[in-house]
Amino acid sequence: MGPRGETNRIRLGPGVRVDPSALRFTFVTSGGPGGQNVNKRSTKAVLRVFVADLGMPPDAADRLRAARRHWLTDDDELVIACEKHRSQHRNRSGCVDLLREAVLQALERPKARRPTRPTRGAIERRLNEKKQRSEIKKRRRPPDG
Numbered sequence: 001m002g003p004r005g006e007t008n009r010i011r012l013g014p015g016v017r018v019d020p021s022a023l024r025f026t027f028v029t030s031g032g033p034g035g036q037n038v039n040k041r042s043t044k045a046v047l048r049v050f051v052a053d054l055g056m057p058p059d060a061a062d063r064l065r066a067a068r069r070h071w072l073t074d075d076d077e078l079v080i081a082c083e084k085h086r087s088q089h090r091n092r093s094g095c096v097d098l099l100r101e102a103v104l105q106a107l108e109r110p111k112a113r114r115p116t117r118p119t120r121g122a123i124e125r126r127l128n129e130k131k132q133r134s135e136i137k138k139r140r141r142p143p144d145g
Contacts, residue, residue: 010096012054012103022053025092030083037086044083045091047099051076054103064106071102078102 009017030044037043051061051072064078071078082094118126 012100013107016054016056016103016107018049018054022049023096024048025095027088027091032083041088043086043088043091044081045088045095047078047080047082047092047095049078049080049099051078056103056106059109060103060106063110064102067106068102 009019010023011017024047026046026048027042028044028046029042030038032038051065054061054064056064065072065076068078071080073079078099080095080098082091082098084094085091
């Protein structure tokens with residue numbers, strides 16, 4: 001795909017761009033209060049996109065699936081809904097923003113955990129506290145006899 005095809009792709013994160021045709025939007029009526037506007041207009045936006053269409057690295061895609069499994073269908077499709085605003089356009093943008101936020105979070109590699117050991121002083125303090133607690137409890141017991 002040439003530079004012309006890249007310009008119409010939506011940027012979701014560094015190195016992650018998606019073709020707008022991969023994002024499928026439907027609009028339904030919103031729930032909750034809102035009077036006639038809610039009852040008459042289908043402003044709630046529902047975005048559907050396959051994880052494979054996002055073009056993410058495999059490890060990041062796995063992190064996205066794990067973090068957003070409540071958005072995931074059995075077919076590996078993300079379903080994102082937004083009904084915060086009164087217009088279809090703003091709710092559509094809200095869905096893309098939620099997707100972008102999820103992708104950015106998934107692209108961050110978690111820090112590798114380095115196992116640490118307690119210091120000698122910390123070990124000694126813990127053992128001394130255990131001995132003191134043991135002595136206190138021993139003194140509560142009735143004398144042997």
